[in-house]
Amino acid sequence: xxxxxxxxxxxxxxxDHPALLAARDAGDEVVPVFVLDDALRGPSGPNRLxxxxxxxxxxxxxxxxxxxxVHGNPATTVPRLVRECGAASVHxxxxxxxxxxxxxxRVAAALHDVPLVATGxxxxxxxxxxxKPDGTPYKVYTPFLRAWRAxxxxxxxxxxxxxxxxDGGLKDSGVPQDPGTRADLxxxxxxxxxxxxxxxxxxxxxxxxGTRNDPGADRTSRLSAALKYGLLHPRTLHADLGTSEGExxxxxxxVWRDFYADVLHHNPSSARADLNRIPLxxxxxGAAFEAWKQGRTGYPIVDAGMRQLLGEGWVHNRVRMIxxxxxxxxxxxxxxxxxxxxxxxxxxxxxxxxxxxxxxTAGTGTDASPYFRVFNPxxxxxxxxxxxxxxxRWVSELSHLTGKDIHEPWTCERPPEGYPERIVDHATERxxxxxxxxxxxxx
Numbered sequence: 001x002x003x004x005x006x007x008x009x010x011x012x013x014x015x016d017h018p019a020l021l022a023a024r025d026a027g028d029e030v031v032p033v034f035v036l037d038d039a040l041r042g043p044s045g046p047n048r049l050x051x052x053x054x055x056x057x058x059x060x061x062x063x064x065x066x067x068x069x070v071h072g073n074p075a076t077t078v079p080r081l082v083r084e085c086g087a088a089s090v091h092x093x094x095x096x097x098x099x100x101x102x103x104x105x106r107v108a109a110a111l112h113d114v115p116l117v118a119t120g121x122x123x124x125x126x127x128x129x130x131x132k133p134d135g136t137p138y139k140v141y142t143p144f145l146r147a148w149r150a151x152x153x154x155x156x157x158x159x160x161x162x163x164x165x166x167d168g169g170l171k172d173s174g175v176p177q178d179p180g181t182r183a184d185l186x187x188x189x190x191x192x193x194x195x196x197x198x199x200x201x202x203x204x205x206x207x208x209x210g211t212r213n214d215p216g217a218d219r220t221s222r223l224s225a226a227l228k229y230g231l232l233h234p235r236t237l238h239a240d241l242g243t244s245e246g247e248x249x250x251x252x253x254x255v256w257r258d259f260y261a262d263v264l265h266h267n268p269s270s271a272r273a274d275l276n277r278i279p280l281x282x283x284x285x286g287a288a289f290e291a292w293k294q295g296r297t298g299y300p301i302v303d304a305g306m307r308q309l310l311g312e313g314w315v316h317n318r319v320r321m322i323x324x325x326x327x328x329x330x331x332x333x334x335x336x337x338x339x340x341x342x343x344x345x346x347x348x349x350x351x352x353x354x355x356x357x358x359x360x361t362a363g364t365g366t367d368a369s370p371y372f373r374v375f376n377p378x379x380x381x382x383x384x385x386x387x388x389x390x391x392x393r394w395v396s397e398l399s400h401l402t403g404k405d406i407h408e409p410w411t412c413e414r415p416p417e418g419y420p421e422r423i424v425d426h427a428t429e430r431x432x433x434x435x436x437x438x439x440x441x442x443x
Contacts, residue, residue: 047313085168
């Protein structure tokens with residue numbers, strides 16, 4: 001009997017899973033494994049780890065208890081598992097991040113004569129497959145989107161009717177207990193993700209274009225964590241989308257995920273350093289940075305977003321841009337400090353999307369002229385949370401305020417009890433940010 005080993009990573013599902021089909025076709029039985037890699041667990045905060053562990057338990061049930069969860073360095077652990085179960089091949093979804101691609105190269109070398117077979121990836125279009133006519137990678141989203149549309153993507157892979165799962169006689173380290181977290185995390189599992197997607201399609205997708213920037217309405221799909229761990233494949237989502245304006249805009253948002261993965265693939269150092277380097281002057285993170293992390297800046301929309309991060313391990317995308325702009329352009333703190341804080345708390349923490357989303361806002365990333373865009377936190381609140389419902393949900397000190405007061409509580413006759421004064425003056429800091437940019441441009 002021939003055995004194939006399926007190494008799950010960011011693809012914790014059974015539907016639309018090309019690597020699973022390849023493993024099934026390569027052997028009479030499939031041994032599913034997940035390796036708890038400390039190099040990835042270390043930077044992950046409790047929210048992401050708790051969500052991962054809950055999904056592993058769900059996947060273990062769905063494989064009839066066959067999934068082996070093993071702790072160790074993949075370069076030594078995977079070859080050992082192959083020897084112990086006698087697998088003739090190892091199957092994966094390809095990984096194109098800086099760490100993942102190097103890790104897979106080490107594993108492939110350590111496997112010697114046993115092939116490491118990569119089939120599919122976590123993206124609609126695999127990073128590195130789209131280039132400009134001259135062969136260079138895309139640096140701007142809109143041309144990438146045009147090329148993405150011209151190329152198209154595959155239809156969803158067939159879901160196997162049955163898989164002959166086996167534990168291969170392998171020992172199971174067991175799924176760790178959830179780390180301590182108070183955040184309200186999404187329901188785990190492939191079935192829950194599919195149910196959320198179905199509900200979004202039926203009730204919200206057609207209106208997405210008009211409601212996606214309203215954090216108080218809470219009408220986004222909330223599928224970023226499911227996509228992070230591959231509970232759904234974006235190919236499945238694209239296949240289900242219709243042609244309404246909202247569904248078209250949602251599809252474009254999914255392509256941003258492919259774009260940022262492609263940018264990181266071609267520029268691995270951009271995970272930690274500026275993609276477009278200019279000698280900007282930054283302030284060291286200090287008391288103001290701590291106030292930002294705690295949601296106590298005195299700017300209601302900023303504080304609401306930072307408290308949502310702590311309360312749910314997730315932040316509405318419009319608000320992510322607002323809080324990132326405030327940190328980098330009002331407090332003049334270098335973006336990696338904020339990006340790292342986000343990665344510590346986000347349940348959907350994806351290196352490519354997080355780091356390059358931050359860089360786009362900070363003015364060091366893929367936007368052509370980004371530093372002149374300085375979000376006014378008051379105007380952003382008035383425009384995208386006009387009735388203040390989002391602010392009232394997360395900033396209890398302001399729950400009694402309405403109208404102008406909730407966006408500018410410092411104008412009230414009696415300042416709200418317990419709410420901090422503004423730590424900076426936005427108008428002043430905006431001019432300072434622009435002045436620093438001009439000095440850097442002429443340096």
